[in-house]
Amino acid sequence: MSAQSASSSHASIGTEAGRARAGASSSRELGSTAAVLPEIVETPERQRPWWLHPAFIVSVVTTFLALGAALAWWIVSMITDDSVKVTNLTIGSEAGNIALHWDGPDAEYALYEVSAGGDVTDLSQLVVGTSAWVFSAVALYDDGSCFVVRPASRTEQVSLDAASLQSQNGAAACVADAR
Amino acid sequence: MTRGRSAVAVLLGSALLLLTGCGKPADPPPPPAGVDLSTANAADGNGLWLRSGADVTDIVSEAVRAGGPVHISGELTETVQPDPEAEPEPGRSISIDFRGTAASYVATVVAGDVRIDAVVSAEGSRVRGNAAFAREHEGRDADAVVCSDGLDPVLADFAPLLDPSDLVTALLGTGGVGASPPVGDAETIEVVTGEEGSVVGVLTVQRYGAPLPASFVAADASGEGELAFAGWGEEVDVAAAAADLACPEDG
Numbered sequence: 001m002s003a004q005s006a007s008s009s010h011a012s013i014g015t016e017a018g019r020a021r022a023g024a025s026s027s028r029e030l031g032s033t034a035a036v037l038p039e040i041v042e043t044p045e046r047q048r049p050w051w052l053h054p055a056f057i058v059s060v061v062t063t064f065l066a067l068g069a070a071l072a073w074w075i076v077s078m079i080t081d082d083s084v085k086v087t088n089l090t091i092g093s094e095a096g097n098i099a100l101h102w103d104g105p106d107a108e109y110a111l112y113e114v115s116a117g118g119d120v121t122d123l124s125q126l127v128v129g130t131s132a133w134v135f136s137a138v139a140l141y142d143d144g145s146c147f148v149v150r151p152a153s154r155t156e157q158v159s160l161d162a163a164s165l166q167s168q169n170g171a172a173a174c175v176a177d178a179r
Numbered sequence: 180m181t182r183g184r185s186a187v188a189v190l191l192g193s194a195l196l197l198l199t200g201c202g203k204p205a206d207p208p209p210p211p212a213g214v215d216l217s218t219a220n221a222a223d224g225n226g227l228w229l230r231s232g233a234d235v236t237d238i239v240s241e242a243v244r245a246g247g248p249v250h251i252s253g254e255l256t257e258t259v260q261p262d263p264e265a266e267p268e269p270g271r272s273i274s275i276d277f278r279g280t281a282a283s284y285v286a287t288v289v290a291g292d293v294r295i296d297a298v299v300s301a302e303g304s305r306v307r308g309n310a311a312f313a314r315e316h317e318g319r320d321a322d323a324v325v326c327s328d329g330l331d332p333v334l335a336d337f338a339p340l341l342d343p344s345d346l347v348t349a350l351l352g353t354g355g356v357g358a359s360p361p362v363g364d365a366e367t368i369e370v371v372t373g374e375e376g377s378v379v380g381v382l383t384v385q386r387y388g389a390p391l392p393a394s395f396v397a398a399d400a401s402g403e404g405e406l407a408f409a410g411w412g413e414e415v416d417v418a419a420a421a422a423d424l425a426c427p428e429d430g
Binding site: 096112120122123124125126133134135136138140155 | 210216222227238
């Protein structure tokens, strides 16, 4: 303040400290010329790269979520569906009855008898685990019959067609092969 | 306008069906009719007892047909009651000794006082009857062998004795027939014929494999008797038996 007052007043002869000056304007400016408050400057808009755009980030996140869900779905369907599959179906004769054995996990299986004429009979009640014994003297089959084994969850039409059996995870064996 | 809209609806519906991958699941196949398999255990035998009535007769008869040659021997005696007041007394008896199949066999049948010896094979039939047979059949001489290329028509008179399958069908009938479940370690099961409370006959059949008869015992108001079925599948030397019944022109 004092420096400002010193600079604002002109040094002149005859002036002393403490003496009132005459002639010279002694009025001080009321306002301060120095800027006290910071000047408000418009900051230039920062240009964001496209990969940091929120919309892009959200879309990446949702994409990965969808991929993860698809992977989980695939794993679940692999475990639940494809694991129940009938393989190595064998047909033989045990104690006079037809015996069917196959490989597969511990699951429900359905057994059908397909006659030579194409009629289908449900013999699932005879299934025990991954085996089935078919009574020989109950007229459940004849020499032209075939048996279809498939997971019990399947509801498609019973068929001896190889492609259908494969798509149903099933297998077939005929009485003619038992002897 | 409305037509176009309904067409679009139909298209959408069918597209939906196609997308879901199926129209209607196929009807599930039916379980076998008249058989309760839920409690059955296949280790118990061939399961004949699960059936009843004419089915049992058909199954046994079919097994006999497929069973090959057999030796049937035994005697059945009629019980006759001349009038309702009189005591029943044994009437005619039929005795049979049959070896072979329905198509090729050696048989001796004695029915009352008629007796025939017959040899039948693919080559023809040879029949020799006794005097009573000659009386009943015109043109036949007692103790003379009659050879024919085909089946001798007189043999039809002895049906169903000369066809094991027909014989079993006749013995069992088609009415009240039932097989009883196997008991213990028995090798046979019993097929009982007759109505409830009045058993007409009991046919014992194999418990494991084809239900081939082993014996038949009949005892009822109309007759009694016993037949034995043995030697299933053993070939019969029909040619040797035919040599015994030489045709007249042969020698």
